[in-house]
Amino acid sequence: MRVRIFTFLLVVALVTGLVTAALPSGMVVAQGITHSECKEDLTGMTIPFYTFGDLSGPYAPITQPLAAGFSDALKYFNGMGGICGAQIELVQEDSGGDREQSLSIYQRFSTADPKPLLLLLYASADSELLRERVAEDEIPVFLFAGSTIGLYGEKADTPGWIYAGIPLYTDQFGAFCKWVASAWTTDLKREGAPVIGHLSWEGSFGRATETTETTAYCKAQGVEVVGGEYFLPTATDVTAQINNLVSKGANILYTTTLASGTALIAKDLTTLGLEEQVLLAGANWVLDSSVGLLGQRTLKPSGMPSTDGVLGLLPYTWWDEKHPGTALVQEQFTANNRPPTARGIAYLAGFGAIDTYIELIIQTVNRVGKDNLTGAEVKKTLDGFKYEALGGVFSYDWTNGVRDVRMTRIGQLGYLRGADGAPVIVEVGGQKMLVPVIAPVTTESVPVPDLKPGGADVPK
Template sequence: MSKFLAIFLSLLVFASLFAEAGVYSDKIVIGTFQALSGPYAIIGQEMTKGMRAYFNWINKRGGIYGRKIELIVADDQLNPAKTVVEVKRLVEHDKVFAIVGGLGTYGCLAVMDYLEQNKVPFVYQGAGTSKLVVPPKKYIFGVQPDYTLEGTLIAKYVAEIAKFKAPAIVYMNNDIGLEGYAAFKDKLGDYKMNPVAEISYNPADTDYSGLVVRLLEKNPDVIVIYGLLTDTVRWVKTIRDYGLQSKIITIYPNADPSFVQLAGKYAEGVILTGWVPLATPDRPDFVRDYQRAISIFQESYPKQNMSSYAVAGFIAAEVFVEGLIRAGKNLTREGLVKALESFKNWDGILAKDITWGPNLRRGKTSMYFMTIKNGQFLPLADLIRP
């Protein structure tokens, strides 16, 4: 009897040695970290909704190879100190298979090395720093464009496509602003151009009138603003109040209806970058995709609208599920990494043009430009690559 027990136990130990963490016969357990409370809760809650809606939709249809997806959401309040604790708990206690769609640049950076060393795949970061994907790390897969890519593409748009002659750049004095500024200036150099004015500012400041005078002196034909929602709106207002008629270009985090709502008439004519296609009448294929996404979202959240943060969560879930499908029935972390590396210009419902490879972890290498007309976003140029 004891012999049988010993064999049984050793078989169990043997099996557990080779079984992948978080993968069970009937489910796959994954984790994410989001700001569900605190001042950024509006972003975290929406992003979580987007992920949940997509996973619910998949689960209702039987899951992936018979396994349902179970998502554990850890609330880190967008505080990197909490992110570290929560992610360790997810990996070591909850034994998650992967982390999907973590929110916040500093939180993502804080757990990047830990996840890489523990060989836990981390798919989609709600962050824009290139440090996550350059140099590439085996287990970290970025989707959102980073600020280096964006800066390069804005410079290309300014110099080559729209053919502006005297660009100026205004950037936040932090990681986001500095990264975008460096990339923009570097790429402009390829066209033998230099910004006519370079202005850094503190995003916590409430008044930019002293700095805008420096723009007045140079009278640029286009001003690139590397700022986030409220300070960008403040800049646009100040620039227009001072009578400058220059075109204004700003970055993709501002491409949200709340930007139009806060800026009001000042938003008119502002050019923004984007990476999620706009569902406009001239692109019936995008309209169809968008309506499909909304119907999936409303299966879980009836009558609610999808914010741009929910779209981000939706895309995170979408690319991860495609990875699971490609990884096959015998799911392992190594298998998922291989599967994700096989993405080549992959289009999902909302995720478009995602590419990874053995040494390529930057999911998006293209963006497009749009403008605001009568309070609506309108596309300006198709996908642009560096």
């Protein structure tokens, strides 16, 4: 067994060496995905990739596909030569969604020898909790969430050591307000003025969107925000909350929840017969296949599922779009026999994160050499980092003190239709299902408004 591993490693090393030597500028990993050229050969090194999160707690539905994405991406990229020949090793721990445990895991990671070069997190609350400490410990964090406090601090004036892979939740909401104001009578063919009510999960994730700044910005765009209702993720029914918001005049519900929350809202809207009267929209997590899979049991009078037509923010390229990056992820997804339920944003994000990590380390090593590779140096690279992860599936530009993604599109959840316009039905595990499809509504990415406290786009 051991001999086999060594042979394998030798072959990998040789192949890597050959590939590295054969490519003059830039390293093409797959069609459309290019990493910077390696100036140093790191063969023989093992570079750890640290992440922790809620593998077994309430956010587990998003974590497990993410973990699957990590493990498949590592298998793929390590097979393609890793980071200039160095193998990437996944160090992952389970916090169970408990903040105490997050703190203790972080403490264990931050005292590892050598220190982590980068830490990947995706819980807003974890990032906010650890913001000060990662700066002291000089460990940059790649966060897949849009927490203003985590990225820019309590007064939103100090960009810290945390870099986000999506726009801030406040800015996402602002971008939605701006779009909905312009599309209300035209694309959406609605009457009157758009009025938004927030309906999200209790906790720092769900409550991130409704701030005085976003409300003021939306008002300036001609969209009124009538307040928010925050329900527990265990809720069986949100009809009372919907009724409250609708009786205040809301004709759009904006939600910051994960799949089960969004599906529940969509279902209860249909139950109350409000599916035509009230639009459902939400942050980027709302546009996920799991929402489409979970929410297709309740049908609108039109015969389509209650989640059909949910709007959301789409700051990346989705699986269903033709793109070499998504094609690669799809190929690996199929090759690893992942279940269709895992085909969502989390798996894609996991893949993108590993790709970004590789590029980040290559650039840092090229600048300072492999012996000076530290978190502080990685942070310096991040401060001027511009990268099209997976060839443009995710587009990162963290120059000029920006810590999040500043461009987005608006997308919509729908269901795959055949040539005749009828929905396509597939059979999974003996159950007939519709196939959720997420497609952009606006083809061009637009900049998101800056709605941090004191941000540039906040109305004075």
